[in-house]
Amino acid sequence: MTETPKNWFVTGASRGFGREFARAALERGDRVAATARDAAALHGLAGELLPLALDVTDREAVRAVVHEAESRLGGLDVVVNNAGYGHFGAVEELTETELRDQLETNVFGALHVSQAVLPGLRQRGRGHLVQVSSIGGIGAFANLGAYHASKWALEALSESLAVEVARFGIHVTIVEPGGYDTDWAGSSARRSTPLSAYDPMRAEAAARRSGQAPGDPAAAAQALLEIVDSPAPPLRVLFGAQAPGIVRTIYGRRLAEWDRTGELARRAHGPH
Known part of the structure; x- marks a missing residue:
């Protein structure tokens, strides 16, 4: 338990990372307002819990909650x-509605919550926004x-936000997990109608995923406690043993390609 219990607001707390984050905070004596589309799905979390029903795509509901x-x-x-x-589907398979729905939840939902909490955090002169991203926020792979x-x-919104709110004593951390043992690719996922060509x-x-050992969400929750207790938390943090290697490969390829096309970049500048 921390010396002064923290007050948390966690969205998507019915399963996976959200539930483990809420559970870890509650177990050490913090107070947690946990949200899910159906508040009944929060049953089983013990401690100073405030269960709240919330659809993060509903801006007015977010403000009220x-x-x-x-x-x-x-x-x-x-x-x-x-x-x-997570929405699975090749780009050719995506419908406009499917892409809009993905952005409504993963981007606009986070925007709604961030904008709703910022006035209170600014007034208090402190606070920590944790944005759960993915190594999929750094690189891109087929079918996703x-x-x-x-x-x-x-990630772009959050990096800009971090610069904007630092003067108010507010921290922003982007959490970038690799593969974990959650329901992300299971019943919570959505899929486009497949084309046989893909x-x-x-x-x-x-086949590539089959050989990877997934991480433990409970261990990720303990790591998050360390981050929110730090006086100087990171802007970005990778979660999972495989994530650093994957990210180094991604950035290595990018740097090599930019180096290879450096002369072209200079010519594209025009006369000096």
Whole structure:
């Protein structure tokens, strides 16, 4: 238990990372306003829990629920934007509605919550926004274009936000997990209608994933406690043993390609 219990607001707390984050905070004596589309799904979390029903795509509902949490807890210290899902489908397979829905939850949902909590955090002169992204917010892989689009957008918004709110004593941390033992690719995922031309691509992706040992969300929750307790938390943090190697490979390829095309970049500048 921390010396002074923190007040948390966690979205998407019915399963996966969100539930483990809420559980870890509650177990050490913090107070948690946990949200899910169906508040009954929060049953089983023990401690000073405030269960709240919330669809983060509903801007007005977000404002009302945040106000309720602030009033009942006496302000917020840690806000975790975790609500989201993965959409599987090749870019050619995506419908406009599917892409918009992915962005509505993963990007606009986080935006709604962030904007709703910021006035209270600014007034208190402190606070910590935790944006749950992914290594899919750094690189992009086949069959996940919509998901990557949402996480790249979330990362850009969050990096700008971090610069904007630092003067108010507010920290922002972007959490970038690798593969974990959650329901992300299971019942919580959505999928486009497949085109047979992309079946080999999906088979290759499944074969690559089969040899990877997933991380433990409970261990990730303990790591998050360390981050929110730090006086100087990172802007970005990778979660999972495989994530650093994957990210180094991604950035290595990018740097090599930029080096290879450096002369072209100079010519594109025009006369000096």
